[in-house]
Structure formats: C-alpha cells, structure tokens
Amino acid sequence: FKPHKYWTFGTIVNASYTRDHDGGDFTPLSVAQTLSRTMDPTQYYLYEFAPYNIKEEMNQNYRDVDAVNVRLQASIAYRPSTKFNASLLGSIQYYNDLTEFIRTEKSNASERFRAMNKRLIRDRNSYLYKPADDVYAVPRVVMPHGGYRTIQEYASRRFDLQARATYTDTFAEGKHALTLVGGTDLYDYLERNGWHNEYGVNFEIGQLSTFDPMLFHWLHDRRNNYYSRSTTIYRNVSFLGNLSYSYLGRYTLDGSLRYEGTNRFGRSRLVRWMPTWSVSLGWDIGQEAFFHSLRPLSSLSTRLTYGMTGTMPYVYNSQERIKSYLPFRPNQLTEPSLYINEPANNELTYEKMYELNWNLNFGFLKDRISTSLSLFTRQGRDLVDVAYTQGTGGFFTPYGNVASMEAKGVELSLTTQNIHTKKFSWTTSFTYSRNTNKVTRLNSRPDVSGLVSSTGSAREGYPLASVFSIPFYKLSSEGFPQFYNHRGQIERDNINFSATTNLDYLKYSGTRTPTDQGGLNNSFTWGNVKFSVYVVYSFGAIRRLPDMFNSYYSDYEALGHEFNRRWLRPGDEERTNVPILPTAQQRLNNPNLYYAYYTYNHSDVRIARTDYVQLRDISLSYALPKNLLRKTFMSSVDFKLQASNVFLIYSDKRLNGALPYSYTPHSLIFSASVGI
Numbered sequence: 001f002k003p004h005k006y007w008t009f010g011t012i013v014n015a016s017y018t019r020d021h022d023g024g025d026f027t028p029l030s031v032a033q034t035l036s037r038t039m040d041p042t043q044y045y046l047y048e049f050a051p052y053n054i055k056e057e058m059n060q061n062y063r064d065v066d067a068v069n070v071r072l073q074a075s076i077a078y079r080p081s082t083k084f085n086a087s088l089l090g091s092i093q094y095y096n097d098l099t100e101f102i103r104t105e106k107s108n109a110s111e112r113f114r115a116m117n118k119r120l121i122r123d124r125n126s127y128l129y130k131p132a133d134d135v136y137a138v139p140r141v142v143m144p145h146g147g148y149r150t151i152q153e154y155a156s157r158r159f160d161l162q163a164r165a166t167y168t169d170t171f172a173e174g175k176h177a178l179t180l181v182g183g184t185d186l187y188d189y190l191e192r193n194g195w196h197n198e199y200g201v202n203f204e205i206g207q208l209s210t211f212d213p214m215l216f217h218w219l220h221d222r223r224n225n226y227y228s229r230s231t232t233i234y235r236n237v238s239f240l241g242n243l244s245y246s247y248l249g250r251y252t253l254d255g256s257l258r259y260e261g262t263n264r265f266g267r268s269r270l271v272r273w274m275p276t277w278s279v280s281l282g283w284d285i286g287q288e289a290f291f292h293s294l295r296p297l298s299s300l301s302t303r304l305t306y307g308m309t310g311t312m313p314y315v316y317n318s319q320e321r322i323k324s325y326l327p328f329r330p331n332q333l334t335e336p337s338l339y340i341n342e343p344a345n346n347e348l349t350y351e352k353m354y355e356l357n358w359n360l361n362f363g364f365l366k367d368r369i370s371t372s373l374s375l376f377t378r379q380g381r382d383l384v385d386v387a388y389t390q391g392t393g394g395f396f397t398p399y400g401n402v403a404s405m406e407a408k409g410v411e412l413s414l415t416t417q418n419i420h421t422k423k424f425s426w427t428t429s430f431t432y433s434r435n436t437n438k439v440t441r442l443n444s445r446p447d448v449s450g451l452v453s454s455t456g457s458a459r460e461g462y463p464l465a466s467v468f469s470i471p472f473y474k475l476s477s478e479g480f481p482q483f484y485n486h487r488g489q490i491e492r493d494n495i496n497f498s499a500t501t502n503l504d505y506l507k508y509s510g511t512r513t514p515t516d517q518g519g520l521n522n523s524f525t526w527g528n529v530k531f532s533v534y535v536v537y538s539f540g541a542i543r544r545l546p547d548m549f550n551s552y553y554s555d556y557e558a559l560g561h562e563f564n565r566r567w568l569r570p571g572d573e574e575r576t577n578v579p580i581l582p583t584a585q586q587r588l589n590n591p592n593l594y595y596a597y598y599t600y601n602h603s604d605v606r607i608a609r610t611d612y613v614q615l616r617d618i619s620l621s622y623a624l625p626k627n628l629l630r631k632t633f634m635s636s637v638d639f640k641l642q643a644s645n646v647f648l649i650y651s652d653k654r655l656n657g658a659l660p661y662s663y664t665p666h667s668l669i670f671s672a673s674v675g676i
Contacts, residue, residue: 025101091158143212264312372413467510470604535613545608621640
C-alpha cells in the first residue's frame with residue numbers, strides 16, 4: 001500500500017504444511033532391488049536372528065513426517081523523484097521438519113533385541129549386552145519389552161535484509177543514460193539438527209515406557225549415543241555497487257563490484273572477505289539506422305561480458321579446527337577429550353572462476369522466431385581438492401587450493417510461434433547446452449582406487465569427475481576374469497589399487513557430468529485451455545554399473561540379468577565376458593579370488609552411458625472466463641492438472657532397465673489458484 005506519494009510499503013506471507021507416511025528401515029524400493037526373487041514375500045524368514053516378513057514389516061516399521069515452512073517478507077520504498085529511489089527489504093523464514101521412525105514391538109527391528117532362543121544366537125546377537133570387561137558373562141536382553149522409535153528434528157531460522165539505493169538520470173537530451181546502484185545484503189541463518197531414540201515403547205498399550213537401564217551400558221560399550229544435537233550459525237554480509245551507462249539507447253557499458261564476508265572461517269581474518277567483479281559491453285544493433293536492410297531480421301543485439309566470481313570452499317580450516325570426543329573406556333570412566341580435526345591452512349582461499357561470455361540475440365518475422373546464443377570460456381583457479389602430503393602434523397590427506405580447471409561451452413535457445421490466431425496458438429521452445437571442462441593443474445596424486453571409483457575423480461588433463469577403469473582382457477579357461485596391469489601383462493587378482501604412479505594403463509571411460517543437455521517444449525492454447533508437453537534429454541555422461549559380482553553369494557541376494565550370460569563351461573570365454581559363479585572348492589584353491597571379482601566390478605566392461613530422453617511433464621490448465629467473475633471478489637480462477645516424470649523414452653541398454661538419473665517418483669498433481 002502507498003500511504004504517501006513518496007513511500008510504499010509491502011508485505012508477503014507464505015506458509016506451507018506437508019505430511020508424509022512412508023516406509024522406515026525397509027522401503028519397498030530398496031527391498032525390491034536387493035531381495036532375492038527366490039524368497040516368498042508371504043513367508044517369514046530370519047533376519048538378524050528375528051522373524052522377518054517384508055509385508056508385515058511395512059506395517060510395523062514406518063516413518064511419519066510433518067514439515068512446516070513459514071516466511072514473512074516486508075518492504076519499504078522511498079521515491080522522492082523519478083531519478084532516485086531507496087528500498088529496504090527484510091524477511092524471516094522458519095522451517096521445521098519432524099520425522100518419527102516407528103518400530104513397534106512386533107517389528108523385526110525390535111524383536112532382534114530379544115532374540116536368544118538358542119545358544120548360537122545368544123552368543124552372536126550383537127543386540128544383546130555382554131560387559132566388555134567380562135569374557136565369561138552371559139549376554140543379557142536390554143529391551144525385554146516394547147519397540148523403539150527415533151525422532152529426528154531439523155529446524156532452521158533465516159533472517160535476510162537487503163538495502164538498495166538507485167540513481168537514474170539522462171543527459172544531452174537523452175543521448176546519455178546513467179544508472180548507479182549501491183547497497184548491502186546480509187543474512188543470519190541458524191539451523192538445529194538432532195535426533196534421539198526412545199527405547200521400550202509399548203505402542204499397543206498406550207505407548208507405555210518399559211525402559212531397562214542396562215540399555216545405557218549396551219550403548220556405551222558399542223560407542224553409540226542415544227541422542228545427538230548440533231547448532232550451526234551462518235552469517236554473511238556483502239556490499240555491492242553497479243554502474244550502467246547507455247549511449248543513444250543502443251551502446252551500453254555495465255560494471256559491478258561485490259565485497260562479501262562470512263563467519264564460516266571462525267576467527268580467522270585471512271580469508272574472511274572476497275571481492276568479485278564483472279564488466280560487460282552491449283550493442284543493440286536493432287536500433288541502428290542500417291538495420292532495416294537486414295530484413296527479415298526483426299531484432300538483433302549482442303553482449304560481451306568478463307568477470308570473476310568466488311565460491312566459498314567446502315573446508316574452513318584457515319586455522320586449526322579442534323573438536324571434542326569421548327574415548328572408549330570399558331570401566332564406565334568418562335574422560336572428554338579434544339583433538340585436531342583439521343590442520344591449519346593459512347593459504348586457504350576462495351575458489352575463483354574467471355568467465356568470458358559472448359551472447360547474441362536475434363529474431364525473425366516480428367520475433368515469431370527468436371534465438372539466443374551464448375559462447376563462454378571459464379578459468380577456474382584455486383580449486384579445492386585433496387593434497388597428498390608426507391604426513392607432517394599427522395595429516396596425510398588435507399584439503400587445499402591445489403587445482404585449476406578450464407571449461408568451454410555453448411548455450412542455445414530457440415522459440416517459435418508456429419501458429420498464432422485469436423483463438424489458437426502453438427509455441428515451441430528448444431534449448432541446448434554443451435559444456436566441456438579439463439583439469440589443467442592438480443597438485444596431488446590420486447590412486448587407482450579413487451580413479452576407478454563410481455563417483456569419479458580429478459586427474460590432470462582430464463575432465464572433472466572422470467571415471468577410469470581397469471582394462472579387461474578376457475575370461476580364463478576356468479571362467480575367471482583377467483586384466484591388463486601397468487606392464488601390459490595379463491593379471492587376475494594382483495592389481496595394486498593403492499598405486500599412485502604408472503597409471504597410464506588405466507582406461508578413460510568418461511565423465512559423470514553430462515556434456516550435452518536440453519529440452520523441447522510444445523505449448524498449445526485454445527481459448528482458456530492450455531496444453532503443454534515437455535521433453536528433456538541428456539548426453540555425454542557415464543556411470544559404473546553396481547558392484548554385483550563377487551566370489552561368494554548368499555541366498556538373500558538379488559542377481560541381475562547379466563548372470564544369464566555367465567561362463568558355464570570351457571569355451572564360453574569366447575562368447576561372454578561375464579565370469580563364473582565360483583564354487584566352494586574354487587574359492588579354497590584360489591584364496592585371492594575375491595580381488596579378481598572386485599577388479600572386475602571396476603573394469604571397463606562395467607561401464608554404461610547415462611544418455612537419456614525423457615518425457616518430463618504433461619500439463620493441462622483451464623482459466624475461468626473473466627465475465628463469470630465480474631460480480632465476484634475474485635479476479636482469476638485457474639485449474640491445472642500436471643503429470644511429472646511420465647516415462648523414459650530412451651536410455652542405454654547396458655543399464656538393464658535401471659534409471660540413468662536419480663530416482664524421482666511419478667506424480668500427478670491437481671492445483672487450483674484464486675486471485676483476489
């Protein structure tokens with residue numbers, strides 16, 4: 001509202017509440033992925049020495065989630081003239097997430113605390129208590145009745161304050177235009193995270209507590225806590241200034257400077273503040289006198305930008321980081337201690353990214369066809385990674401600013417109005433981006449284990465998050481996997497995974513980060529009805545297939561389709577690369593056979609591409625006609641039905657049906673919005 005011609009006030013309130021009920025320690029998805037198909041889901045089996053049935057466990061072992069999010073924003077603006085205005089915006093947000101993991105007295109997770117019906121079970125059940133200083137003691141039950149629940153709570157409170165002052169003016173009859181912006185931003189963010197366990201809860205008789213004090217001794221000897229609580233405060237303040245100059249409305253010069261500080265490095269002043277900046281030049285060619293000769297172009301502009309941005313490192317040990325812990329004492333003695341968690345790194349600084357960007361925008365036929373093209377090159381400096389040292393001070397793998405990286409890419413967007421009439425329109429939007437990078441400097445030596453890991457690793461001369469593999473040779477006449485070692489020789493189970501030299505024999509499999517991404521959206525409007533279809537695609541990334549091969553398998557494991565192609569008899573090594581299921585005698589004759597299968601899981605035959613094309617969203621919306629709302633207090637009423645993550649159109653067959661991206665459930669959402 002505007003109580004005065006110079007003053008404007010505004011408020012916004014947002015609130016949301018979410019409630020969720022789902023599986024607890026055992027979810028249907030995890031069970032379906034790991035449980036052997038030979039096990040009958042209607043039968044009971046022993047798990048952790050207690051009866052277990054997946055369907056019953058879903059009823060007795062579950063979680064309830066309640067989440068509340070409230071945000072209040074207020075603003076005040078002062079505009080005494082058309083040339084100057086000042087504003088102050090503040091907001092406070094509160095979020096609370098309360099999760100209860102319930103394990104009733106009939107759940108497997110609770111019954112295992114009381115499993116001791118046989119001597120073998122009693123001696124091996126880790127959920128029974130046996131004093132650490134008495135080897136002859138008989139294990140005891142620590143939760144004779146009831147179940148238990150875990151209550152997790154996450155709460156956060158964030159306060160933001162933003163102040164701006166803007167001056168705008170024109171000179172020489174509008175030929176020169178100048179805009180100056182100055183301001184400051186600050187936020188104070190507090191989060192509390194904790195959990196605690198409640199043991200001996202009888203859910204069937206009013207949640208009566210039958211707690212046994214012996215449980216504390218059991219937790220102490222296992223070096224476990226029954227609760228945890230942490231409080232973290234983040235504070236950040238920044239000062240900024242922007243300058244924008246325009247000549248004749250078509251030549252522009254923009255510059256910005258930001259000076260930012262944080263409390264995340266504690267009392268250290270060595271890396272508290274970080275300046276960032278950018279400069280850009282723009283040219284609106286569509287305003288030039290000669291532009292009419294460039295028809296059918298309807299608009300054309302370009303911009304060149306260069307600047308530096310800083311990213312806070314994910315380690316904060318500009319000074320020593322000292323933490324507390326409780327050493328284990330079997331005699332119940334409590335001696336709190338302090339230890340150096342991270343050594344001091346006085347040279348720690350922000351990660352810096354220098355970027356040169358060129359952008360071109362143009363349109364045809366009165367912008368019914370519009371295109372945006374961006375080319376960029378980036379130089380990353382002082383990037384943080386592991387630095388392998390000689391162990392001075394007791395730390396062999398501290399983190400530091402040891403790496404540099406370069407990246408190049410292109411971004412393209414195309415929007416076309418295919419049909420546009422009074423009652424019907426059809427619009428298509430296409431986006432494409434390509435981003436490649438390479439580590440140019442890395443003052444550390446990764447080992448084989450890190451390079452062949454499924455998460456990827458950094459290696460000089462290769463992209464970030466690169467995945468390497470042990471080169472596979474072929475199966476032996478016995479069906480065991482064989483590989484090339486660093487000497488080019490055939491090896492079975494003697495690959496050195498801790499080696500940091502002679503690594504050129506490793507095969508580069510690809511990067512975990514996609515290089516080509518984009519989407520295609522088609523939107524159709526007919527009167528007050530709108531229908532849209534959105535397809536996304538991603539190419540250029542790989543992933544390591546799950547580690548499912550081993551020298552030993554139990555009846556509880558779910559084996560993949562690959563095992564249908566496994567080695568069965570001599571000569572099969574010429575038709576397949578899937579190794580044999582070893583027998584007990586073969587494991588006895590080959591004590592190191594486990595390492596052969598471990599190496600096979602990290603070989604180049606266990607790589608699949610994560611390229612995919614997915615139908616992401618389908619939506620249908622309808623807006624009530626305005627003439628129906630004229631005599632009501634409502635200005636608009638809209639209804640929308642949207643289906644998300646509809647189905648996968650294409651993916652690599654080597655994934656055997658697994659998703660090439662993180663699992664997101666299918667959703668069908670109906671929403672109604674009312675404007676007043």
